[in-house]
Amino acid sequence: MRRNIPLAVTFVVGMLLIVSVFLPPIETIGEDFGVFFSIIAVFAFFLGGGNLIKVHFGKIMKKSNDWEFSLVTVVGFFAMLIIGLFKIGAPGDISTSVTAEGSYFQEMFVYLINPLQSTMYALLAFFVASASYRAFRAKNREATILLVAAFIILLGRTPLGMMLTGWIPESFSIFQVPNLAVWIMNSPNLAGQRAIMIGISLGVVAMSLRLILGIERTYLGGDDKG
Amino acid sequence: MLLLTFSDIGLIVTLVIIAAGLGLILKLALKGKEIDRRIIFIFIFFSVASPIIFQIKFSEKATAVVKSIYDKIDNLPEGSKILISFDFDPAMAPEVQPMAIVLGRHALIKGHEVVFMSLWTTGQSLLTEIINEYILPDFPEKQEFIDYVTLGFKAGNEGVLKVIATDFKKMFPVDNNGRPLDSIPIFDGVKSCSDFDLVISIGGGKPGPKEWILFVTDPSNIPMAVGVAAVIAPQMYPYYPAQVLGIMGGVKGAAEYESEFIGNYERFKDMKTPGLLTMGPQTLAHTVIMAFIIIGNIIYFRKRKKEAKS
Amino acid sequence: MRKSSLMVLATVATLFIVSWIFKGIALEDIYESNYLQGFLLTFSAFLTLSIMSFLYKDNPFYKFSEHLFVGVSAAYAMVVGFWTTIVGNLVPRLSESLSNFFQIPYQEGTYNFFYYLPVIFGLMLLMRLSKKHGWMSRIPLAFIIGTTAGLNFIGYLRSDFTNQIAATFIPLLGAAGEWKGIGDFFSNLSLSAGGQLVMMLSNWVIFLGVFCGLIYFFFSREHTGLFGKASRVGIWILMITFGASFGYTVMGRISLLVGRITFLFKDWLGIIS
Numbered sequence: 001m002r003r004n005i006p007l008a009v010t011f012v013v014g015m016l017l018i019v020s021v022f023l024p025p026i027e028t029i030g031e032d033f034g035v036f037f038s039i040i041a042v043f044a045f046f047l048g049g050g051n052l053i054k055v056h057f058g059k060i061m062k063k064s065n066d067w068e069f070s071l072v073t074v075v076g077f078f079a080m081l082i083i084g085l086f087k088i089g090a091p092g093d094i095s096t097s098v099t100a101e102g103s104y105f106q107e108m109f110v111y112l113i114n115p116l117q118s119t120m121y122a123l124l125a126f127f128v129a130s131a132s133y134r135a136f137r138a139k140n141r142e143a144t145i146l147l148v149a150a151f152i153i154l155l156g157r158t159p160l161g162m163m164l165t166g167w168i169p170e171s172f173s174i175f176q177v178p179n180l181a182v183w184i185m186n187s188p189n190l191a192g193q194r195a196i197m198i199g200i201s202l203g204v205v206a207m208s209l210r211l212i213l214g215i216e217r218t219y220l221g222g223d224d225k226g
Numbered sequence: 227m228l229l230l231t232f233s234d235i236g237l238i239v240t241l242v243i244i245a246a247g248l249g250l251i252l253k254l255a256l257k258g259k260e261i262d263r264r265i266i267f268i269f270i271f272f273s274v275a276s277p278i279i280f281q282i283k284f285s286e287k288a289t290a291v292v293k294s295i296y297d298k299i300d301n302l303p304e305g306s307k308i309l310i311s312f313d314f315d316p317a318m319a320p321e322v323q324p325m326a327i328v329l330g331r332h333a334l335i336k337g338h339e340v341v342f343m344s345l346w347t348t349g350q351s352l353l354t355e356i357i358n359e360y361i362l363p364d365f366p367e368k369q370e371f372i373d374y375v376t377l378g379f380k381a382g383n384e385g386v387l388k389v390i391a392t393d394f395k396k397m398f399p400v401d402n403n404g405r406p407l408d409s410i411p412i413f414d415g416v417k418s419c420s421d422f423d424l425v426i427s428i429g430g431g432k433p434g435p436k437e438w439i440l441f442v443t444d445p446s447n448i449p450m451a452v453g454v455a456a457v458i459a460p461q462m463y464p465y466y467p468a469q470v471l472g473i474m475g476g477v478k479g480a481a482e483y484e485s486e487f488i489g490n491y492e493r494f495k496d497m498k499t500p501g502l503l504t505m506g507p508q509t510l511a512h513t514v515i516m517a518f519i520i521i522g523n524i525i526y527f528r529k530r531k532k533e534a535k536s
Numbered sequence: 537m538r539k540s541s542l543m544v545l546a547t548v549a550t551l552f553i554v555s556w557i558f559k560g561i562a563l564e565d566i567y568e569s570n571y572l573q574g575f576l577l578t579f580s581a582f583l584t585l586s587i588m589s590f591l592y593k594d595n596p597f598y599k600f601s602e603h604l605f606v607g608v609s610a611a612y613a614m615v616v617g618f619w620t621t622i623v624g625n626l627v628p629r630l631s632e633s634l635s636n637f638f639q640i641p642y643q644e645g646t647y648n649f650f651y652y653l654p655v656i657f658g659l660m661l662l663m664r665l666s667k668k669h670g671w672m673s674r675i676p677l678a679f680i681i682g683t684t685a686g687l688n689f690i691g692y693l694r695s696d697f698t699n700q701i702a703a704t705f706i707p708l709l710g711a712a713g714e715w716k717g718i719g720d721f722f723s724n725l726s727l728s729a730g731g732q733l734v735m736m737l738s739n740w741v742i743f744l745g746v747f748c749g750l751i752y753f754f755f756s757r758e759h760t761g762l763f764g765k766a767s768r769v770g771i772w773i774l775m776i777t778f779g780a781s782f783g784y785t786v787m788g789r790i791s792l793l794v795g796r797i798t799f800l801f802k803d804w805l806g807i808i809s
Contacts (some may be wrong), residue, residue: 002671006678014681017388017686019362031396034389036654036798037683038382039626040676042617045347045381050665056607069603077605083617095404095639097378098619099351101358105615107576109351113612115580116605117348118795119587121317125511125793126267126519126591128786132356133266133518137526142775147519150786154516157478157787158509173726174734182289184780185463185475187738188687190778191631191745194464194700196769198746199753205709208327208685208692212610219681267591274793278801320795321788347616381621384687399628399643403749406641440691444699458790460781468703469695476784477791504794511790 007214053077080108118125149184156181236280240510244273247519255525266518273514277506284505288471288486292479295451295472296332296486298424306423307416311438312356313429315348318455322428324480324501325453328487329426330361334368335491339412341422343377343398345386345433350379353402364497371401371410378402383433387441392418407477417466420446435462435470444469453479477504541596548597552582555804562806581804584796626651704746706739745773 001100013033020030056070082088089104090096097105138144156162161177168176174183230238247269251261276282288296299308310329314322333340342357344350353376368374377398378475380386389397394416395407402444407413419425419442427435427450437454443450449471454462474483480501488495560574567573575669583604586597628635628643629651635642657676664673726734751772759767801808 002674003644006674008683009675009678010682011759012474013682013746014686014689015769017683018689021690027392030652031389031393033683034382034385035625036651036657037385037680038380038621038804039651039654040657040661040680041381041383041385042614042621043654043661043676044680045610045613045617046658047661047664050662051616052606052610053777054802055666066599068381069498069599072600072603073607077611080608080772081615085618088753092403094637097350097354097402098615099354099378100403101354106351106354108608109348109612110355111576111580112583112604112608113348113351114319115584115799116601117609118316118319118792119584120602120605120798122789122792123587123590125789126270127755128789129270129511129515129518130263130266132515133261133522136519136522138523139526142771145772146779146782147523147777150782151516151519151779153780153783154512157783158505158512159286160509160513171726179726181783182291183734183738184776185460186291186466187741188745188773188776189460189780190463190466191742192749192773193461194704194742194746195311195749195753195774196777197461197464197696198700198750201700204688204692204699208689211681211685212689217766218676264592271797274790275797275801278794278797281808317792318604320798331631349618350620359805379616379620381617384691385683390685397625400624400640404638404640427574433576437691440695441687444695447692455783456784456791459784460777464700464703469699477569477794478787504791507794507797508787508790511793512786515786 003220006220007217011212011214014208018212049077049081067109076112080105080133094145149188151182154182156184233280233282238278238280240273240276240280241408244269244510244514247397248514248521251277252521252524255521256528269514269518270511273510274507277510278503281503282506282510284509286478286481286485286502286505288482291466291473291475292482293472293486294467295426295474296483298449298451298471299329299332299336299338300490302338302349304337304425307339307412307421308333308338309341309343309419309425311425311427311429312342312349312353313346313427313431313438314346314352314455315346315431315435316352317328318430319352320500320504321455321477322430322453322480323352324477324484324499324504326352326356326367326428327360327475328484328501329428329453330357330478331364331443331494331497332487334361334365334373337373338423339372340374341377341412342374344379345383345437346431347379347381350402359457364494371405371412373412375410375412376402384437384441387433387437390419391442391446392478394421418446419443419448422448424449424451426451426453430458434458437464439469477501477508481505537786548582552578555581557802577804581800584800588796626655630655700746706742708734708739708743741773744769750771 016026017030017033020026026190053074058064059067060074061172084098084105087094087096087098087103087105089102089107090098091100099109136147136150138147155164156178161181165176165178173179193217206217211219251265255261258408261492302308310326310333330340330342342353344353357374362368365373372375378401380397386397395413398407400406401410415421423437425443425448427438429435435454435458438452439450442448450469451472451474452462452465452470453474454476456478459473459475459479462470462473462475474480481499481504482501484499484501488497488499556571556575557580558574559577560571563570563573582728583601587602590598623638623640627638628640629645629648634643657679658674661676662673663669663671733763748766748770751766752759752774754767757763782794799809
């Protein structure tokens with residue numbers, strides 16, 4: 001029962017969405033499913049938040065390693081949640097957007113989330129440079145091709161490429177590095193990406209069918225009670 | 227007399243310091259000394275920070291993939307409906323925000339009716355920030371609901387796209403501030419995404435431009451343009467030109483669009499161009515990374531040669 | 537706490553206060569609440585530098601920022617999801633009085649009761665937090681999986697499979713009526729449509745590249761003979777693709793760093809305009 005109902009739900013929903021493409025009269029059912037999906041997605045956000053608090057509360061209660069930092073997570077979480085849900089400091093009435101300019105919630109985004117998230121990803125610039133120095137070696141023919149293509153793109157995507165090869169006459173302009181970079185993107189890169197794309201699409205289609213037909217059941221977890 | 231600007235002097239000083247530093251690293255590495263990763267970090271920081279301080283700027287020329295988006299917006303008749311989706315977060319913003327700003331400005335100056343929305347939670351806040359701080363101050367004459375409207379975020383990724391592909395108001399019954407779409411003039415005659423003359427998705431993750439193509443614009447044959455983070459840009463090329471009319475890839479794409487825009491619109495010739503400004507640090511950092519790759523390979527080949535001899 | 541840690545903490549706190557005061561004074565002519573604005577900007581800079589300090593080594597400032605980020609981000613998503621989708625899409629279909637409370641127009645409909653279904657599914661999904669009733673979350677999960685699978689099946693098959701194959705069959709000998717003579721053919725090597733040799737070469741690279749790339753991914757047959765040679769060409773094409781991706785990745789990562797450093801120099805320190 002605990003396995004069969006979910007399998008039936010996946011089958012019915014998946015099949016209906018596929019059939020709705022061919023049968024416009026039942027398109028509205030597909031649309032309704034889309035709205036349902038949207039609403040359930042918000043509950044998934046709630047689940048994520050709930051789980052986070054559960055984990056960090058557990059750490060605080062047990063006074064486990066670095067529990068003080070878990071306190072930071074919990075305080076940050078509730079501060080943001082309360083300010084957002086009660087629209088504290090928000091301009092206008094209740095229907096005004098929660099992210100309206102000047103609202104405390106928007107300010108917290110600008111001064112907390114924005115610097116934190118963007119700096120996290122900005123660190124990757126340093127690591128990509130370090131990795132280039134340590135690991136990017138022309139060990140064989142394939143690695144050399146990769147290296148040459150990367151160099152042409154790195155040069156061609158900046159004004160440096162034009163400075164170095166701008167003297168090449170217009171009728172042979174394909175050999176100017178920026179143009180060569182454009183050609184690589186439009187031709188070999190396109191071909192390679194398309195081959196990968198076709199491969200992935202076949203994988204996605206096969207996996208979707210396996211899920212809809214109930215052949216793939218790993219998402220149900222290991223606990224099998226009926 | 228040779229006249230050097232502050233930027234030129236800065237560029238020369240920066241290049242000299244970087245060249246000297248790289249030479250030193252090469253010398254140390256050839257002696258077999260291990261280079262600490264933090265030294266590489268300092269180089270990257272310097273090569274990015276210096277052009278920012280000295281405001282080193284280069285000119286750009288739009289390539290065909292970017293120019294096609296510019297031409298599409300420029301040639302659409304006044305009053306055309308354009309949907310722009312901000313599908314990004316602060317982590318991607320330095321790359322794609324310049325695209326969002328310049329596209330918004332271009333669409334509004336051409337007199338198009340622009341609808342802004344987002345498929346990312348943080349896109350909702352970025353929408354507020356970008357529209358109020360960067361786009362609208364240049365267009366005091368533009369009116370909300372007539373010239374532009376902000377719908378904000380909806381959860382549900384491809385679920386949202388599935389609905390708006392056929393019935394927009396079912397997913398967005400109201401705008402960002404609770405105003406019914408039925409009472410908004412821009413939405414007169416809009417049933418689904420097919421009623422837009424152009425759809426633009428700016429992003430680089432999931433959901434993003436790819437999902438827009440798969441679930442909305444490709445099935446309904448709606449003109450689609452994408453502005454994507456550089457990491458995703460190469461993956462967009464198989465869709466060009468049949469499924470997307472143009473691609474702005476990374477900050478280079480944004481810089482190309484900006485240069486085309488400021489070159490053609492006198493009113494905006496002195497506008498801030500974050501895309502073009504990023505190309506200075508970009509050029510220097512690329513050079514440093516290439517130098518590191520070359521140094522790494524010199525050391526590798528020397529080592530291999532020594533091993534072969536012994 | 538060790539003495540050295542206390543020293544570091546005291547130094548950071550002092551620098552923070554100094555920055556706050558200077559920023560507050562600098563913003564006097566721009567904002568009414570200049571010291572609040574100064575505090576917010578200084579705190580943003582502190583968070584930025586705390587994350588960057590990870591480059592040296594892991595430390596408490598980094599951990600503080602990281603934990604704060606996790607907490608506020610989760611709450612941010614919940615709040616935005618609640619106001620935009622629960623209040624925006626669910627409430628107007630379920631309750632007139634709640635719609636009036638939130639000042640959202642109520643949407644009358646005969647089948648609105650169906651919208652209790654996502655609420656029930658949503659609540660069942662939350663049961664995942666309970667050990668005893670966790671199994672209930674399988675049903676909404678099955679709905680999510682079913683919807684994604686149904687949408688992806690059609691979407692990927694159409695846009696990433698059939699349309700991609702169709703786009704690969706392109707004129708390999710040049711389109712009719714384009715021939716400009718043998719001289720132009722070999723001497724015009726521009727990237728524009730005028731350069732016919734480049735155009736033709738591009739089309740061949742696309743056609744053969746996709747074909748050979750797919751052969752490389754075909755693992756049901758041994759890669760020997762002609763098949764092996766095609767597979768080898770496939771690898772080369774893929775290597776160029778990965779090289780291009782690497783180049784773009786570097787560009788992307790640098791841009792993000794430019795964003796942060798610009799913030800530090802412009803918004804915080806005010807050394808550039």
